[in-house]
Amino acid sequence: MIDLHAHSTASDGTFSPEELVAHAQEQGLSAVGITDHDTIGGWDEAMEAGRRLGVEVVPGVEFSVEDENGRFHLLGYYVDRQSHLVSQLAQLQHERAARNEKMYARLAEIGKPLDPARVREIAGPDAQIGRPHIAQAMLEAGHVATLQEAFDKYLASGGPAYLPKKVLTAQQVIEGIREAGGISVWAHPPFDRGKRSWDDYEAIMRRFVELGLRGVETYYWTYNAEEAAHMRAWAKRYNLLESGGSDFHGARKPNQLGTTQLGPVPDDVLTALKARIKVL
Ligand code: AMP
Ligand code: ZN
Ligand code: FE
Ligand code: FE
Secondary structure, eight states: OEEOOBOOTTTTOSSOHHHHHHHHHHTTOSEEEEEEETOOTTHHHHHHHHHHHTOEEEEEEEEEEEETTEEEEEEEESOOTTSHHHHHHHHHHHHHHHHHHHHHHHHHHTTOOOOHHHHHHHHOTTOOOOHHHHHHHHHHTTSOSSHHHHIIIIISTTSTTOOOOOOEEHHHHHHHHHHTTOEEEEOSTTTTTTSSOHHHHHHHHHHHHHHTOOEEEEEETTOOHHHHHHHHHHHHHTTOEEEEEOOBOGGGSSOOTTOOTTOOBOTHHHHHHHHHHHTO
16 A cells, blocks of 8 residues: 655645654555655655655655646656756745745734744744644634634635735646656646536646646545546546545644545555656
């Protein structure tokens, strides 16, 4: 059993990279992908722990991208740390920090002030601060009764404290992953399930394939049988690698490491992924 989609404190997970790998070992996984949002900051600690604990750590990044059809998540596995793509992530982190400052200012203006030092504590010393951490600080400060209320009333797109985040385009990321020697995978394609038809999702899929996409998540924590079947059909139709996992975030979400609603991810998914790198 493996899991190729998991977050650590390097982004918005609650387990440190080392704890994530230790948890993978406890769950009996032979490999775990560390796929933090827009950062490779957890790789070194995770790989070191993996060597010590005998768990194969698959280095990944979950990129937030925009495209003409909306905003999507793309996973990149085994990208070269020296690549242009990875250097672009550092720039995005810089811009994210500036966005957070503006969100604190907005919240203060509407009478919901936060202590930025406390948000940093909540996120952990290495994490990129994002809206989930801000929501948690709002809950602690008594500004809201639930995390969801923080999003619904203040932080969600269109809310009074919302600010858009600069992101790379799908083309930049898919081409960047290829140039960086990695494998690109479309994460959880039917993410806004119900809002679009299967034909609409597939049109986006075709666009990504034209840009050079290499894989699709055919396994995902929330997939039902219909969604999984659609993803497998696409993988066949477009000659894509199958990938996926739990999207584990520690205590922040109910997702369980190493499993999905339809069962675990088989080892041969990773075997096929690595085989495809070798023939690049
Ligand atoms: P950020 O990168 O700071 O824009 O935060 C993005 C994260 O916020 C997502 O990965 C979700 O975990 C969370 N999020 C975004 N929108 C919502 C929402 N409407 N309700 C709950 N969580 C959300
Ligand atoms: Zn996340
Ligand atoms: Fe995602
Ligand atoms: Fe994720």
